[in-house]
Amino acid sequence: MPRTPGYATRQRSLVLECLKAHAGQYLSVADIAADLTKKGSPVGVTTIYRALEKLASEGTVRRFVPDRTSPAVFEYLENPAQAEFHVRCKGCGKLFHLHCSEIARMAEALSAHLSGEHGVALDLQDTVIQGLCSDCLTKTQKPAHSTGQCACGHHH
Numbered sequence: 001m002p003r004t005p006g007y008a009t010r011q012r013s014l015v016l017e018c019l020k021a022h023a024g025q026y027l028s029v030a031d032i033a034a035d036l037t038k039k040g041s042p043v044g045v046t047t048i049y050r051a052l053e054k055l056a057s058e059g060t061v062r063r064f065v066p067d068r069t070s071p072a073v074f075e076y077l078e079n080p081a082q083a084e085f086h087v088r089c090k091g092c093g094k095l096f097h098l099h100c101s102e103i104a105r106m107a108e109a110l111s112a113h114l115s116g117e118h119g120v121a122l123d124l125q126d127t128v129i130q131g132l133c134s135d136c137l138t139k140t141q142k143p144a145h146s147t148g149q150c151a152c153g154h155h156h
Contacts, residue, residue: 011043012051019061019076026073026095035045066095066128086128091136098129 018035019027027035029048036043043051052074055061065072066088073095085098085107108125114120132140 011047012054014041014043015048015051016055016060016076019055019074023076023078024097026075028071028073030071032074085096085124087133088128088130089136090130091132091139094133095128096133 013037015032018032022035028051029045032048032052033043033045035092036048038103052061052063056063060077061074062077063072063074064086066086074099083104086095086098088095099111107122111122111124114122
């Protein structure tokens with residue numbers, strides 16, 4: 001059966017709308033398929049992969065592979081030029097963004113040092129910082145900044 005020109009575009013739009021609805025989160029292909037099915041608009045896994053490849057090539061979404069054993073996850077990019085850092089919680093496994101001007105400043109300094117002194121080009125878009133999220137941290141100890149705000153403007 002021949003495909004109609006708008007068919008793939010409609011499905012790609014559904015995938016994009018799903019990612020937009022979960023902006024700031026990483027979604028796997030299985031997550032997207034489940035969400036679309038739940039909303040009454042099921043899309044096949046192969047079609048979702050194709051849509052994500054196209055959206056990634058357009059710069060609308062980012063494909064990210066957290067580690068060698070995890071499936072790729074995808075995120076909608078509201079502002080592709082914005083610096084962001086990926087953090088994986090060693091307690092619960094959650095992967096999340098950290099937008100922080102102080103970390104961006106330190107990362108630029110680290111990147112310049114590694115490049116100039118060691119000949120290493122740092123790829124921050126594929127770098128994952130390991131640590132404990134605030135939920136897991138409060139389960140194991142009292143947070144260092146339980147009420148207040150740090151220099152970067154984040155509440156801890």
